[in-house]
Amino acid sequence: MTAITSLPNLSATPLTGGVRPQASAEAQKPFKDFMLEALNEVNTMQQDADKAVQQLVTGGDVNAAEVLTTLQKADMSFKLMMQIRNKLVQAYQEVNNIRI
Amino acid sequence: MMMTAFDISASALVAQRVRMDTISSNLANMSSMQRDANGEMKPYDARYVIFQTDDRISTPYGATGVKVAAVQTENVEPLYRWQPNHPYAIKEGPKKGYVAYPKVNMNAEFVDALVATRAYEANVGAMEITKSMSQQTLRILG
Numbered sequence: 001m002t003a004i005t006s007l008p009n010l011s012a013t014p015l016t017g018g019v020r021p022q023a024s025a026e027a028q029k030p031f032k033d034f035m036l037e038a039l040n041e042v043n044t045m046q047q048d049a050d051k052a053v054q055q056l057v058t059g060g061d062v063n064a065a066e067v068l069t070t071l072q073k074a075d076m077s078f079k080l081m082m083q084i085r086n087k088l089v090q091a092y093q094e095v096n097n098i099r100i
Numbered sequence: 101m102m103m104t105a106f107d108i109s110a111s112a113l114v115a116q117r118v119r120m121d122t123i124s125s126n127l128a129n130m131s132s133m134q135r136d137a138n139g140e141m142k143p144y145d146a147r148y149v150i151f152q153t154d155d156r157i158s159t160p161y162g163a164t165g166v167k168v169a170a171v172q173t174e175n176v177e178p179l180y181r182w183q184p185n186h187p188y189a190i191k192e193g194p195k196k197g198y199v200a201y202p203k204v205n206m207n208a209e210f211v212d213a214l215v216a217t218r219a220y221e222a223n224v225g226a227m228e229i230t231k232s233m234s235q236q237t238l239r240i241l242g
Binding site: 063065067069072073076077079080083084086087 | 103234241
């Protein structure tokens with residue numbers, strides 16, 4: 001039986017999440033800016049998917065795998081946006097139900 | 101949300117598609133000639149692709165996509181056939197009267213096509229897994 005040796009270093013990148021930085025710097029930015037940026041991005045992705053599908057259907061020089069991937073990404077981001085909207089509406093209704 | 105994972109798998113699909121295109125080209129041109137830079141006819145050179153990691157599609161943890169770095173041509177000795185009345189027969193030298201044909205190894209090309217097919221399937225499977233992971237993530241919000 002060989003002694004237990006440590007695994008060789010797989011990579012040197014530290015395992016911090018990519019989410020933590022800039023939390024303080026962006027504390028000043030209002031929430032509606034986040035929402036508008038996100039909406040714009042989702043809109044752009046939908047438009048890209050539209051253009052890609054049009055190119056594929058009219059027989060253009062575009063790879064089918066890329067078109068379907070673009071469609072899938074647009075769909076995913078749209079579903080996420082819908083879930084966020086549902087949560088926001090729920091929160092708004094809860095606030096509305098506060099009886100004075 | 102896992103968008104880079106989709107991009108990585110899509111880049112692999114595109115790369116395997118290019119590889120399959122070169123294999124089809126080699127099989128289609130097994131016996132054909134092509135014009136080289138001087139305008140003379142010489143046998144078709146089999147092409148093969150070189151893949152490389154693509155740093156433009158990468159995550160902070162080191163996962164990268166793939167791109168086609170180059171499409172190289174092979175330099176093998178052509179196949180000579182004795183055809184003295186052929187319009188492209190060699191006119192002088194030790195190979196006078198012979199015609200040079202490309203030497204494409206059909207078995208190697210078919211094995212490459214098999215590898216490309218399995219790699220394509222594997223990447224579509226990886227994309228399906230990523231998709232189902234994303235859909236399950238959405239269940240957090242209900």
